[in-house]
Amino acid sequence: MKKHYVICYDISDDRKRNKIDQLLKNKGMRVQKSVFECIITEAEFLKLKDRLVKYIDFDTDSIRYYFLCKHCVEMIETAGNTPTHEEKDLTII
């Protein structure tokens, strides 16, 4: 079963940021420069976190993970030029 995660980052090093972008692009959609939304299983999420953490400088960088339940996904609002999901194969609790 897939779940909806919002992942935001502040990464100072360009090379590391590119690597993190790549990992997130493989698992989700970029919705802002440093914000991705991933609709993935919990197992995929745990694995993704493990891989992302290797690229973080714990003094300067940060990643925030927000899980959104079905209700909170329905409450997402946007203003301006921002992509939205086509919920293809999506089952959210």
Place this chain on the structure above:
Amino acid sequence: MKKHYVICYDISDDRKRNKIDQLLKNKGMRVQKSVFECIITEAEFLKLKDRLVKYIDFDTDSIRYYFLCKHCVEMIETAGNTPTHEEKDLTII
């Protein structure tokens, strides 16, 4: 009753971004360069959105609003150098 909102933005114009920062700082806490968490009432949220939208260039800029219910707030995870809330006067549904 206060609710937990995550507000992320991509704003190209420096002056507008500063103004948006100011509005968000008045209502919440910066948790990343372009991500704020606001624990505010729904009325305050509606007013904040109305004020923020004035500063958006709908071609280049974007703001995303995520409401987090109590469960989703408890699921917030972070890695690296990132502030956390002290839930002072906080009641979340």
